[in-house]
Amino acid sequence: xxxxxxxxxxxxxxxxxxxxxxxxxxxxxxxxxxxxxxxxxxxxxxxxxxxxxxxxxxxxxxxxxxxxxxxxxxxxxxxxxxxxxxxxxxxxxxxxxxxxxxxxxxxxxxxxxxxxxxxxxxxxxxxxxxxxxxxxxxxxxxxxxxxxxxxxxxxxxxxxxxxxxxxxxxxxxxxxxxxxxxxxxxxxxxxxxxxxxxxxxxxxxx
Amino acid sequence: xxxxxxxxxxxxxxxxxxxxxxxxxxxxxxxxxxxxxxxxxxxxxxxxxxxxxxxxxxxxxxxxxxxxxxxxxxxxxxxxxxxxxxxxxxxxxxxxxxxxxxxxxxxxxxxxxxxxxxxxxxxxxxxxxxxxxxxxxxxxxxxxxxxxxxxxxxxxxxxxxxxxxxxxxxxxxxxxxxxxxxxxxxxxxxxxxxxxxxxxxxxxxxxxxxxxxxxxxxxxxxxxxxxxxxxxxxxxxxxxxxxxxxxxxxxxxxxxxxxxxxxxxxxxxxxxxxxxxxxxxxxxxxxxxxxxxxxxxxxxxxxx
Numbered sequence: 001x002x003x004x005x006x007x008x009x010x011x012x013x014x015x016x017x018x019x020x021x022x023x024x025x026x027x028x029x030x031x032x033x034x035x036x037x038x039x040x041x042x043x044x045x046x047x048x049x050x051x052x053x054x055x056x057x058x059x060x061x062x063x064x065x066x067x068x069x070x071x072x073x074x075x076x077x078x079x080x081x082x083x084x085x086x087x088x089x090x091x092x093x094x095x096x097x098x099x100x101x102x103x104x105x106x107x108x109x110x111x112x113x114x115x116x117x118x119x120x121x122x123x124x125x126x127x128x129x130x131x132x133x134x135x136x137x138x139x140x141x142x143x144x145x146x147x148x149x150x151x152x153x154x155x156x157x158x159x160x161x162x163x164x165x166x167x168x169x170x171x172x173x174x175x176x177x178x179x180x181x182x183x184x185x186x187x188x189x190x191x192x193x194x195x196x197x198x199x200x201x202x203x204x205x206x
Numbered sequence: 207x208x209x210x211x212x213x214x215x216x217x218x219x220x221x222x223x224x225x226x227x228x229x230x231x232x233x234x235x236x237x238x239x240x241x242x243x244x245x246x247x248x249x250x251x252x253x254x255x256x257x258x259x260x261x262x263x264x265x266x267x268x269x270x271x272x273x274x275x276x277x278x279x280x281x282x283x284x285x286x287x288x289x290x291x292x293x294x295x296x297x298x299x300x301x302x303x304x305x306x307x308x309x310x311x312x313x314x315x316x317x318x319x320x321x322x323x324x325x326x327x328x329x330x331x332x333x334x335x336x337x338x339x340x341x342x343x344x345x346x347x348x349x350x351x352x353x354x355x356x357x358x359x360x361x362x363x364x365x366x367x368x369x370x371x372x373x374x375x376x377x378x379x380x381x382x383x384x385x386x387x388x389x390x391x392x393x394x395x396x397x398x399x400x401x402x403x404x405x406x407x408x409x410x411x412x413x414x415x416x417x418x419x420x421x422x423x424x425x426x427x428x429x430x431x432x433x434x435x436x437x438x439x440x441x442x443x444x445x446x447x448x449x450x451x452x453x454x455x456x457x458x459x460x461x462x463x464x465x466x467x468x469x470x471x472x473x474x475x476x477x478x479x480x481x482x483x484x485x486x487x488x489x490x491x492x493x494x495x496x497x498x499x500x501x502x503x504x505x506x507x508x509x510x
Binding site for chain 2: 130187
């Protein structure tokens with residue numbers, strides 16, 4: 001039976017968000033996200049506008065459902081998917097990076113909710129970026145996860161530790177790397193930024 | 207025209223301290239005390255608390271108790287008379303407060319030899335007939351991280367909450383739900399709290415607080431939501447890092463410790479706060495709130 005309690009995905013799936021400085025294995029179930037993709041330097045103009053559009057859609061969807069009495073939920077933390085640059089190849093220029101920024105959203109949110117929110121935001125003149133927001137699912141399964149404390153530029157150290165941990169477990173990394181932002185980079189000092197890093201893994205070939 | 211100095215602030219607060227000492231039986235209304243020292247009624251109590259280390263209410267209460275203590279020592283009035291004199295309606299309430307302040311019940315205090323007041327940061331104690339020349343100011347916030355910002359006036363949609371500060375959440379919920387479904391919470395929207403009264407001086411049931419969201423000219427007031435303009439101009443801004451219920455400490459430091467050392471005067475409009483993160487998905491200790499204190503244009507400060 002459904003309870004009136006507010007849905008908080010971060011709390012509900014707290015096991016999937018468990019992370020310490022030491023890499024560990026976690027199992028991540030299928031998840032739905034509102035997401036926006038783009039190309040360019042993190043923190044650049046296009047990037048910030050995309051995040052603004054993503055949050056605009058996320059809050060509009062939530063409030064529309066809430067107003068209609070369809071249940072309340074917490075808008076989750078910002079997450080992102082980034083290409084894996086630690087495999088040895090030359091790291092391309094920041095302006096060439098493909099990224100996907102995401103906010104985890106309850107499964108009951110539908111394409112119709114999204115379309116309605118986008119239409120309302122367009123009508124308000126909140127920018128056309130909202131049209132790029134999609135509803136997507138991820139199935140990450142088994143992952144290596146760790147908490148990175150420090151500037152985003154230093155993530156490679158933590159990622160290297162995660163990879164060697166995976167290797168020790170007879171696993172190898174596949175796919176893009178996933179970041180869950182626990183701190184607000186606008187205000188928190190780079191040395192204190194907390195980010196959960198997640199790398200999907202599979203059995204390494206014999 | 208010279209700029210205001212810490213000395214000026216101390217002189218003005220010193221006048222208030224002296225006035226309170228001389229009128230301990232008076233009503234000592236905040237507006238009246240603020241006017242006496244030429245401070246805006248919006249900011250006076252915070253300046254006072256930040257400089258003296260006690261709120262006006264705490265200061266008045268302590269001085270009345272200290273006067274009661276010297277009456278016990280030097281006079282022959284009964285404890286009940288002294289209690290009434292100190293503004294207490296019952297003997298029990300007086301005894302409780304007195305004990306908390308002096309570590310002994312009034313009757314016992316009368317019989318012991320020692321007469322000592324507990325240390326306070328301002329160094330000011332009840333001394334009948336003595337003028338107050340100096341008092342010690344707190345200066346923890348003297349080197350807090352403050353930026354001066356020039357703001358343009360902001361048009362905001364708002365709902366007014368009248369009641370305990372801790373219950374503003376329900377008002378925010380209503381405002382954000384209505385504005386959110388209509389698409390007003392797109393990128394760049396600011397969430398602003400405008401507090402017309404201070405939780406430390408106004409009874410909880412009477413605190414007026416406006417939950418505000420910045421909107422464009424296309425927003426028309428409806429469904430109980432009203433529109434007002436948050437004044438532009440120069441502001442001193444600092445960030446409060448931590449739970450909302452602890453924000454008073456940062457206000458007192460900014461207004462009572464940083465401002466008096468800044469050479470600036472506060473303007474007669476309320477302070478406001480900007481909420482930078484979502485309290486639903488952020489731990490209380492990670493919450494960030496920008497606090498804006500309005501400044502008079504430099505050089506325009508009137509000296510009286």
